[in-house]
Amino acid sequence: MxxxxxxxxxxxxxxxxxxxxxxxxxxxxxxxxxxxxxxxxxxxxxxxxxxxxxxxxxxxxxxxxxxxxxxxxxxxxxxxxxxxxxxxxxxxxxxxxxxxxxxxxxxxxxxxxxxxxxxxxxxxxxxxxxxxxxxxxxxxxxxxxxxxxxxxxxxxxxWRAPVTFQTLPDARFSCMMSTVCCRHDYEITLPPEAQMLIDAVPWARVQPSLTGTQLPIRPDGKLQLKSLNEHCRFLGSQRQCLIHQTLGRQPFGPCSVFPFSFAHTPEGVSVAMSPICGAARRGIGVAPLHREEDLRERFVQSEARRAEAFRLAPDVEIPWQTFRDVEKALCDLLTEQAIPLRRRLYLCTRLLASLRDGDPLDTNQWVSESLVPISDELREALRGMLARVVAWDRAALRALPSVIPPTLADFEANEPPVLVRILQNTVFSKVYSYPFDLTTTLNFVIVLYLVSLLMQVAAPDGVLTDVMWQELGSLGVHGLLKFLLHEGVPDGFRATFGTAEFGQWLLVV
Ligand code: SF4
Missing domain, CATH: 3.10.450.50 (Nuclear Transport Factor 2; Chain: A,)
Structure with missing residues (x-):
């Protein structure tokens, strides 16, 4: 021509x-x-x-x-x-x-x-x-x-969307090529046209064994990149993504977005981090806001959460500004290093109860007052709920004690900084607070805390393994606990799960 x-x-x-x-x-x-x-x-x-x-x-x-x-x-x-x-x-x-x-x-x-x-x-x-x-x-x-x-x-x-991103103050991440995102037991789906991209990769040069790869088509028309318990087929022998390596960047939305999650707020976009990723969990790397271009590219490919209403408790709607301030107060309380983590969680429940009841906010009093006593019957019921959570058929949970230790209420976290990062991101990601409310969210977080204590029982020297941390991340930031508790919360508790008192009971189980 x-x-x-x-x-x-x-x-x-x-x-x-x-x-x-x-x-x-x-x-x-x-x-x-x-x-x-x-x-x-x-x-x-x-x-x-x-x-x-x-x-x-x-x-x-x-x-x-x-x-x-x-x-x-x-x-x-x-x-x-x-x-x-x-x-x-x-x-x-x-x-x-x-x-x-x-x-x-x-x-x-x-x-x-x-x-x-x-x-x-x-x-x-x-x-x-x-x-x-x-x-x-x-x-x-x-x-x-x-x-x-x-x-x-x-x-x-x-083109750049006119949005402002917000992160937790100590959020950090740089990819260390752990490839945990490509191996973790969750499924990844892609839209049908991703197959056109896969077909265009020169596999004969890149990885001959992948020539002609066709991803399975699910009944909903999406492609299954990987299923539960499956390692991604595009993970190379040098821990590199062959798609990323060939294209010079990551085109698949779920892979590109990880380890971030995004939620629209009336003031911009909240960016939380998945603790499945070791770098994010341990706060290693660059502050996401210092790489805003990278963040924007990931954001476009995300399915950001959105809420029309904001709630303190199931039936207590609050303005966004109040929601934002309470969410920040919860995250700040979780980082009070001079206070044991169990007590920090108790302070969070007291804050939510006092805001609900219009009582004065007095952390000095809350920090020294006794935890609430509960009846043996209530304790047994709550233990039953926890036992059902850890009995879920997930590899990292199978090693945990099936009988909840009678002294669980005396346990404390061995590595609070890492656990706090998971708990904070669970709150900040809005996985629970957007569909439910801040009080229900805190109760999910307290359940996570208790599961981490049970993991310590099964962990070598009481130090959680990477797989255990990843599981906590899945349960929290990725929302798996929501499904678990839906099954596990006894009928009589459903009405109380969104109360600050429920969290206080959990802390003395
Ligand atoms: S496509 Fe690449 S980044 Fe995504 S899961 Fe597979 S190997 Fe990992």
């Missing part, structure tokens, strides 16, 4: 893309193998009805008029020897930006088209793979639904 043809074809491509009525033409300019919008994601053009594509294109283009980019070709930068790849300089009118765009051609049609901050030495196959790496932005829909992977890549590189 002559250079002029390449430029003319690209001009026609940009023009059809910007025209609400240009959907049919835009479709025709793609090769049958090209990935184009289909519903929420992408599919091969040959598998998409032209009429359906054109109708969706019109709708997306009209709806996104204000936010969709307006591209114009400024010039041809270079073409590959075989004319299968061309780089153009492109301007965008709204943001007054100018940047390179790479286009891959097949039989005189566009196969892929992607923006890039710099011109790269890409083969046709490299560009194809890199263009698929933008698929999460096709689904994300911010600031507008992308019409194409070109839009998606533009948003990825040049």
């Amino acid at each position: 002559a250079k002029l043809d390449v430029s003319c074809l690209f001009d026609a491509f940009l023009q059809a893309m910007s025209d609400p009525d240009g959907g049919s033409r835009f479709y025709e300019l793609h090769a049958p193998s090209a990935a184009i919008r289909a519903g929420e994601g992408i599919r091969r053009a040959a598998d998409v009805q032209p009429e359906t594509f054109a109708a969706a294109h019109r709708d997306i283009t009209l709806r996104g008029q204000e936010a969709l980019p307006a591209f114009q070709r400024e010039g041809l930068l270079e073409t590959s020897d075989d004319n299968s790849v061309a780089w153009f300089q492109v301007s965008e009118a709204h943001g007054k930006l100018s940047f390179p765009v790479a286009v891959g051609f097949v039989d005189g049609a566009v196969d892929w088209c992607v923006a890039s901050p710099q011109v790269k030495n890409w083969s046709f196959q490299d560009g194809l793979l890199q263009s698929f790496g933008n698929y999460p932005w096709m689904r994300n829909g911010t600031p507008a639904t992308p019409r194409s992977i070109l839009d998606a890549s533009f948003f990825r590189y040049f």
Whole structure:
């Protein structure tokens, strides 16, 4: 193809893309193998009805008029020897930006088209793979639904959501390649188009045994990257992710987001850390806010939690500012190093009860007063609940004592700093406080504390193993305890689980 043809074809491509009525033409300019919008994601053009594509294109283009980019070709930068790849300089009118765009051609049609901050030495196959790496932005829909992977890549590189992130003060993380995220016993699912990216990886060079890998399709249409108790097949022998290594970054949402979790608040986005990751658990590495670009890329791929109402207790709605301040007070109380952790948790219950009842806040009195006594009958019932939690069929729980030690109320945590980080992140992640309330959340946290004490009984020298810490992280920040307690809370307790008194009872079990 002559250079002029390449430029003319690209001009026609940009023009059809910007025209609400240009959907049919835009479709025709793609090769049958090209990935184009289909519903929420992408599919091969040959598998998409032209009429359906054109109708969706019109709708997306009209709806996104204000936010969709307006591209114009400024010039041809270079073409590959075989004319299968061309780089153009492109301007965008709204943001007054100018940047390179790479286009891959097949039989005189566009196969892929992607923006890039710099011109790269890409083969046709490299560009194809890199263009698929933008698929999460096709689904994300911010600031507008992308019409194409070109839009998606533009948003990825040049658009930044106007959000402010908040983290716990001592949050730190740097990837130490522990690969625990790729081996831990939780499942990871991906949208169907992730298979297109996997197909585009040059496996013959990267890992021949993975050539032709097809991820299993679940009944809900999602792909199963890994199931429980399964190590990810893309984990290389040098503890590296082969997908990440090949693409230069991580395209799969769950892998990219880990170990962070995000929750929308009226003031921005709260960022909590998963204690499954050893670096996050021990506070090793860089403060996430010092790598905001990295955080933003992860945030786009996350399914951030959101709440319409905020509660102190199940039926006690409170304004966001109060919720925020109480959440911070709970996290601060948990770090009071001069006080035993059990007593810190008690102070938290007293704070919540006093706020509920409108009583004065007097930590000096709370710190020295006696814990509440409970009847033998109540103690037995609560022990039964704990026994059901640790009897759950999870590898890290199987080693724990099936009979709750009679002196559990005298136990104390052997490594409070690590445990506190888990408990704080459980509160801050809002896994429990958004669907329930702050008091219920604290009670989940107290159950976690008790489970950690039971783990100490089974741990060598009373020091929790990495696997045990990871399990605590799963139960807390990843919300597994919610499912456990749903089964395990005796009927008579359901109404009291959201009270500060319930937490106080647990502390003397
Ligand atoms: S795709 Fe990569 S990062 Fe994700 S679980 Fe597999 S090996 Fe780990």
